[in-house]
Amino acid sequence: MIIALLNQKGGTGKTTLALHLAGELARDGQRVTLIDADPQGSALDWSQQRAREGHPRIFGNIGLARDTLHREAPDLARGVDHLVIDGPPRVAALMRSALLAADLVLIPVQPSPLDGWASAEMLSLLTEARIYRPHLAAKFVLNRCGARTIIARETAEMLADHDPPLLASSIGQRVVFADAAQTGRLAREIDDQSPAAREIAALAAEILRLDIRRASS
Template sequence: MIVALLNQKGGVGKTTLALNLAGEWARQGKRVTLIDADPQGSALDWSEQRGHGGLPRRFGVVGLARDTLHREAPDLARNADHIVIDGPPRVAGLMRSALLAADLVLIPVQPSPLDGWASAEMLALLSEARIYGPDLAARFVLNRCGARTVLARETAETLADHDPPVLGTTIGQRVAFAAAAQTGRLVSELDGDPPAAREIAALTAEIDRLGLGRGAP
């Protein structure tokens, strides 16, 4: 399965989710490759930091910030159970290529008013990609949610009847994500079974239940 994390808006946590989703699947014994399609190269920086710390490599990280991504990703997918694409903000050509490569598009959004998450440009690109790949699935993911906030609940309720719909698993605004990233770690590698790790495990399980991908039944 090829999963692309995309949003025209920066700062919504795409890289954090991409790394930790890849890490969770790798922890389960899956063969995983993460494609860093963001020209900023944050996932590649994380991988380098991990190497400097002498930590074991859980999954491969490949830089492919170019609009031929949709032609190159399938080759990588032949030797992987999961490909995770960390997409770029506001680079239309790259985003189109990532959309064409994907089986599933995850759109991370933070609890915010309607115009904060419903990017007309993002949804237009998604509709355009479905002309070429009508089976392309997409879901919103509520990320960086404050615990039990009214805004998070209202955003989830607003997205419930939206197309694309929102996944049931929400990811909290947690210090553990930043603490792990600073040392090239994943939240699943932190001591004490932090809530962040349980949320990522729940998110991967929900994605798996969608039954998507080229090898899915």
């Protein structure tokens, strides 16, 4: 399956989710490659930091921030079980290419009505992509949310009847994610029993239960 994490709005935590989702999918011996399609290269920076710290490689990570991604991704996907794309913010050509490459699009949003409204441009691109990929699946995922806060509940309610729908799993605002980014590790490697590790595991399990098949190329 090719999973793209995309949102035109920056700061939604795409890279953190992409890295942790790739790591979680790779836990049981599945072959996973992460494509860093963001010109900022934050996922590649994380991998380089991981190597400097001497941590073992658990999934492949390559940079591919160009608008030919949709033509190159199918070949890359043939050698793995899952391909995770960390998409770019506000680069329409790259975004379109990532959408055309994906089987599933995850749209991270923070618990704020403004984040929901800011996704309008992203949804317009998704609608455009479905002209060519009518079976392209998409889901919102609530990220960086404070537990039991009113704004988190209101955002979830706002997206409840939305298309795309909201995943049941949500990811909290956790200090461990910042530690993971700085040290080239994953939350599970820092504390296997942490709320962050459990939330990422629940997210990965929910995505796999969707049983989305890789589109034929």
